[in-house]
Amino acid sequence: MTITGLRKSFGSTQILHGIDLELPRGSRTTIVGPSGSGKTTLLRIIAGFATASEGHIEMNGRPLVHGKTSVPPHLRNIGFVAQDGALFPHLSVGENIGYAIDKRSVSRGERESRIAELLEMVHLDPALARRAPAELSGGQQQRVALARALSRNPDLMLLDEPFSALDAGLRKDTRKAVGDTLTEAGITTLLVTHDQAEALSFSDQLAVMRAGKLAQVGEPMHVYSRPADLDTARFLGDAVILNATVQGSLATCVLGQIPVRLPGRLAPDDVVRWGSAAADSSTTAPARDMPIMLRPEQLRLAEDGQISGTVVETDFFGAEVDVTIRLDPSPSDPEPVTLKIRHWNVQTALPQSRVRLRVVGTAVAYPQG
Numbered sequence: 415m416t417i418t419g420l421r422k423s424f425g426s427t428q429i430l431h432g433i434d435l436e437l438p439r440g441s442r443t444t445i446v447g448p449s450g451s452g453k454t455t456l457l458r459i460i461a462g463f464a465t466a467s468e469g470h471i472e473m474n475g476r477p478l479v480h481g482k483t484s485v486p487p488h489l490r491n492i493g494f495v496a497q498d499g500a501l502f503p504h505l506s507v508g509e510n511i512g513y514a515i516d517k518r519s520v521s522r523g524e525r526e527s528r529i530a531e532l533l534e535m536v537h538l539d540p541a542l543a544r545r546a547p548a549e550l551s552g553g554q555q556q557r558v559a560l561a562r563a564l565s566r567n568p569d570l571m572l573l574d575e576p577f578s579a580l581d582a583g584l585r586k587d588t589r590k591a592v593g594d595t596l597t598e599a600g601i602t603t604l605l606v607t608h609d610q611a612e613a614l615s616f617s618d619q620l621a622v623m624r625a626g627k628l629a630q631v632g633e634p635m636h637v638y639s640r641p642a643d644l645d646t647a648r649f650l651g652d653a654v655i656l657n658a659t660v661q662g663s664l665a666t667c668v669l670g671q672i673p674v675r676l677p678g679r680l681a682p683d684d685v686v687r688w689g690s691a692a693a694d695s696s697t698t699a700p701a702r703d704m705p706i707m708l709r710p711e712q713l714r715l716a717e718d719g720q721i722s723g724t725v726v727e728t729d730f731f732g733a734e735v736d737v738t739i740r741l742d743p744s745p746s747d748p749e750p751v752t753l754k755i756r757h758w759n760v761q762t763a764l765p766q767s768r769v770r771l772r773v774v775g776t777a778v779a780y781p782q783g
């Protein structure tokens with residue numbers, strides 16, 4: 415599916431400011447963004463529940479939206495699973511799933527075996543078909559909602575925060591089962607969420623939305639490690655942001671000298687313009703002050719590390735511990751700098767202990783701040 419120049423206004427307020435997004439066939443894409451950034455509005459336009467003000471949507475060569483003209487929702491062949499699954503409470507699980515299977519064109523036996531097949535597809539026991547939705551767990555109900563959406567053999571599946579009502583463990587398992595099912599069926603999938611971890615783990619492609627625009631589109635790993643701007647960096651996880659002087663491809667900061675690279679692309683055709691001097695890796699390039707960003711896991715405790723400091727506090731999460739460290743003052747930075755790293759052993763980072771640090775990998779430098 416291809417979305418081009420999509421805009422949407424409610425009255426005089428513009429909500430979507432020209433969205434361009436390509437969903438390769440059979441792929442999984444996640445749109446992540448803060449509340450109110452326009453994610454649901456975009457999903458509703460794709461589903462046909464809302465109209466666009468401008469722009470185009472094309473699926474498998476067929477135009478679905480052309481400005482204000484659009485194909486009605488029931489002719490789009492798009493499945494939709496909402497946050498609460500929205501199962502019909504008065505129908506059994508089987509009747510919910512079979513709702514869209516035309517009773518006139520298939521026999522009762524064929525219909526029942528199709529329902530059983532759909533239940534198996536979402537990793538549920540076909541015997542559940544006779545139960546009422548209320549007799550199922552939240553995770554099972556979401557899988558039934560997915561089976562119902564799959565019964566139409568959609569070209570595209572839209573998932574609007576379908577896991578957000580589930581508790582942590584169930585959420586992870588259901589997400590995996592749903593993702594696997596859709597990939598096995600070869601269905602192009604678009605998930606909307608405001609959960610960063612979910613966004614990074616579910617998809618092949620991640621689109622970060624902010625204030626009605628896509629701030630960055632790319633592979634999740636790439637967007638996480640080379641965010642296009644500092645807001646995206648902060649939104650997708652913890653970020654250590656430091657003032658630095660960058661010359662060529664080397665930054666000098668409170669952590670010593672660190673190799674730096676460019677932020678990722680904003681969108682496929684929109685390369686960030688880096689000052690020509692900074693792109694030049696030669697040391698004759700002029701030095702410039704700018705912020706740099708590292709992920710906390712790039713800072714490691716190491717006995718032979720060049721940077722020393724004192725642990726101020728720890729925050730224990732089981733497998734991991736967040737360690738806040740006050741760095742020793744250096745001649746270039748007489749003001750104390752405090753930063754947070756991620757460590758695996760709470761015993762080697764007790765509060766007040768003296769530690770040494772080293773930096774792993776490269777930082778991302780932001781010439782525009």
Ligand SMILES: Nc1ncnc2c1ncn2[C@@H]1O[C@H](COP(=O)(O)OP(=O)(O)OP(=O)(O)O)[C@@H](O)[C@H]1O
Pocket residue numbers: 424429447448449450451452453454455456608
């Ligand atoms: N029918 C409407 N009329 C007027 N404004 C609307 C309408 N629907 C949405 N909006 C506004 O559009 C903006 C984007 O809303 P949208 O629901 O798309 O955001 P979202 O990113 O999905 O947020 P959330 O994560 O909270 O669901 C909000 O400011 C919202 O108030």
